[in-house]
Amino acid sequence: DAMVIQNPRYQVTQFGKPVTLSCSQTLNHNVMYWYQQKSSQAPKLLFHYYDKDFNNEADTPDNFQSRRPNTSFCFLDIRSPGLGDAAMYLCATSSTGSMNTEAFFGQGTRLTVV
Amino acid sequence: AQTVTQSQPEMSVQEAETVTLSCTYDTSESDYYLFWYKQPPSRQMILVIRQEAYKQQNATENRFSVNFQKAAKSFSLKISDSQLGDAAMYFCAYRSRGADGLTFGKGTHLIIQP
Numbered sequence: 001d002a003m004v005i006q007n008p009r010y011q012v013t014q015f016g017k018p019v020t021l022s023c024s025q026t027l028n029h030n031v032m033y034w035y036q037q038k039s040s041q042a043p044k045l046l047f048h049y050y051d052k053d054f055n056n057e058a059d060t061p062d063n064f065q066s067r068r069p070n071t072s073f074c075f076l077d078i079r080s081p082g083l084g085d086a087a088m089y090l091c092a093t094s095s096t097g098s099m100n101t102e103a104f105f106g107q108g109t110r111l112t113v114v
Numbered sequence: 115a116q117t118v119t120q121s122q123p124e125m126s127v128q129e130a131e132t133v134t135l136s137c138t139y140d141t142s143e144s145d146y147y148l149f150w151y152k153q154p155p156s157r158q159m160i161l162v163i164r165q166e167a168y169k170q171q172n173a174t175e176n177r178f179s180v181n182f183q184k185a186a187k188s189f190s191l192k193i194s195d196s197q198l199g200d201a202a203m204y205f206c207a208y209r210s211r212g213a214d215g216l217t218f219g220k221g222t223h224l225i226i227q228p
Binding site: 033035043044045048057092103107 | 149151158161164205209212214215216218220221
């Protein structure tokens with residue numbers, strides 16, 4: 001019954017080597033979010049897609065990009081990972097068309113940069 | 115920009131006792147949503163309880179209830195009859211109406227003593 005699925009759960013990448021994290025959802029929600037959560041810190045919103053419209057947070061580094069090819073999938077691309085990008089990356093979804101206002105989260109991808 | 119403050123990095127409570135987690139927030143908006151999310155170790159973030167700002171009545175979900183004080187911009191979570199499974203990181207979060215993402219507090223680590 002997994003509703004928001006993130007792959008992989010753990011990702012190790014080399015310094016400067018592009019990496020892509022993926023998220024899929026079975027909820028048919030029109031909004032998808034990417035958060036970065038560093039150790040012992042609160043999740044921080046990087047960007048979100050409202051349908052096909054991309055909304056970037058003002059302080060999200062250019063190194064982070066995202067793609068949403070269809071309703072179900074969303075990708076986070078890190079073009080040149082640095083040591084400071086090591087974190088848990090959380091994908092979440094929500095629907096603006098329902099009375100439910102909550103966001104549903106995936107289990108996250110823990111990224112290690114070596 | 116909205117901010118969310120959780121002033122208790124860690125709380126400890128005996129099993130079966132009651133504990134209250136504090137949260138304050140700052141916003142110039144009049145209509146918004148507030149949430150408490152639970153993040154167990156190495157597990158996904160799940161919604162505990164939500165509150166719509168336009169509702170005066172405090173939300174309750176079984177053993178979980180909130181004390182929402184809109185004028186004071188305070189949103190505390192009370193957990194009654196604490197259980198070992200309640201041990202987790204608890205995040206208070208704010209969301210504007212629409213598709214904007216969540217603004218999280220820094221979290222409170224809740225420890226349940228058997």
